[in-house]
Amino acid sequence: MATRNQPAVTQPKASRVAYSRELLLGLYRSLMKCRMSDEKARILFRQSKFGGNFYSGVGQEATEVGAAFTLRKDDWIAPSHRDWTSNIIKGAPLKSCFAQLFAKATSPDRGRSSPAHMGFPDLHVITPASSIAGQLAVGTGVAFGLKRLKKDTVVVAFFGDGATSIGGFHEALNFAGVHRLPIIYICQNNLWAESVPLRLQTALKDLSERAKAYGFPGLSVDGNDVLAVYEAATKAIARARAGEGPTLIECKTYRWYGHSEIDPAKYRIKEEVEAWKKRDPVLAFEKYLLDKKILNDSKKAQIAVEINREIDDAVEFAENSPYPDPSEITNFVWAD
Ligand SMILES: Cc1ncc(C[n+]2csc(CCOP(=O)(O)OP(=O)(O)O)c2C)c(N)n1
Numbered sequence: 001m002a003t004r005n006q007p008a009v010t011q012p013k014a015s016r017v018a019y020s021r022e023l024l025l026g027l028y029r030s031l032m033k034c035r036m037s038d039e040k041a042r043i044l045f046r047q048s049k050f051g052g053n054f055y056s057g058v059g060q061e062a063t064e065v066g067a068a069f070t071l072r073k074d075d076w077i078a079p080s081h082r083d084w085t086s087n088i089i090k091g092a093p094l095k096s097c098f099a100q101l102f103a104k105a106t107s108p109d110r111g112r113s114s115p116a117h118m119g120f121p122d123l124h125v126i127t128p129a130s131s132i133a134g135q136l137a138v139g140t141g142v143a144f145g146l147k148r149l150k151k152d153t154v155v156v157a158f159f160g161d162g163a164t165s166i167g168g169f170h171e172a173l174n175f176a177g178v179h180r181l182p183i184i185y186i187c188q189n190n191l192w193a194e195s196v197p198l199r200l201q202t203a204l205k206d207l208s209e210r211a212k213a214y215g216f217p218g219l220s221v222d223g224n225d226v227l228a229v230y231e232a233a234t235k236a237i238a239r240a241r242a243g244e245g246p247t248l249i250e251c252k253t254y255r256w257y258g259h260s261e262i263d264p265a266k267y268r269i270k271e272e273v274e275a276w277k278k279r280d281p282v283l284a285f286e287k288y289l290l291d292k293k294i295l296n297d298s299k300k301a302q303i304a305v306e307i308n309r310e311i312d313d314a315v316e317f318a319e320n321s322p323y324p325d326p327s328e329i330t331n332f333v334w335a336d
């Protein structure tokens with residue numbers, strides 16, 4: 001699909017190798033959990049149930065799930081401001097995630113930070129940096145540490161198209177190339193960095209070409225095709241685990257809503273948004289599973305009911321949790 005902003009993805013579809021039914025249903029459940037949690041969070045923000053700001057990732061779920069689903073518990077994720085659902089994919093309980101949105105004392109950082117800074121130390125999800133591309137330096141540093149400790153664990157780092165214009169992106173990738181670090185860079189090219197369109201960000205057609213400058217492989221995939229992302233990420237993760245170094249994967253995708261919930265996104269034309277909504281990554285995968293008879297209407301309804309129940313419990317938990325006591329504000333600033 002061509003838009004004013006960027007031509008269609010030309011890469012071939014994923015090979016659709018014979019994945020197990022269990023894996024395919026797991027990917028679907030994860031996509032649905034991310035979509036439903038994110039839509040719920042948007043409603044809660046608009047109801048003023050929590051403050052700060054909220055950066056919805058709706059429309060980009062296939063990049064999140066495809067890249068992070070296959071990670072082991074001891075692997076790491078370096079998310080950016082739009083990737084709060086990477087916590088969910090890594091296994092963080094929804095109760096903790098919603099408590100973090102609400103900045104309650106029961107959240108992973110005990111109510112210390114805003115919704116865009118969601119990390120989960122126990123599951124190796126690094127808290128995102130506020131400065132764009134900042135988490136790439138942190139994630140690359142973690143990968144350097146893992147290599148020095150001779151671990152076979154890897155880091156998956158998420159960032160947007162806008163981040164690729166920042167110096168920190170280039171420094172991180174250059175360092176990772178020199179030291180052949182176990183890190184996978186997932187660029188979620190959603191065509192916009194706030195109100196800046198991709199065509200004013202780069203003269204490149206594929207952002208994955210940037211990897212050439214740093215001496216490791218780069219590839220571009222359809223970021224709305226969860227199997228295409230999964231396939232590319234699985235190979236890159238295996239490569240990193242085997243000590244063969246980093247990979248840059250550009251996932252071409254789109255954010256459905258404004259940059260944040262306070263942005264009406266008037267800089268985009270209606271036709272562009274509608275064309276991308278027709279390529280809904282969750283519905284596309286659902287249709288694929290229904291056609292293959294891996295999913296049916298009753299199983300689909302059951303999954304939605306289960307996720308809804310989990311979300312309702314999580315919101316109730318977050319609402320009923322206390323705010324941190326102001327007298328404890330200086331606690332947990334330094335590690336013991
Ligand atoms: C160094 C820096 N400059 C500007 C900002 C403000 N800002 C936050 S998100 C964002 C856009 C980032 O775009 P992109 O990397 O494409 O990610 P997306 O929001 O599209 O997911 C900007 C400019 C910031 N946080 N840090």
Ligand SMILES: [Mg+2]
Binds near residue numbers: 188191192
């Ligand atoms: Mg962007």
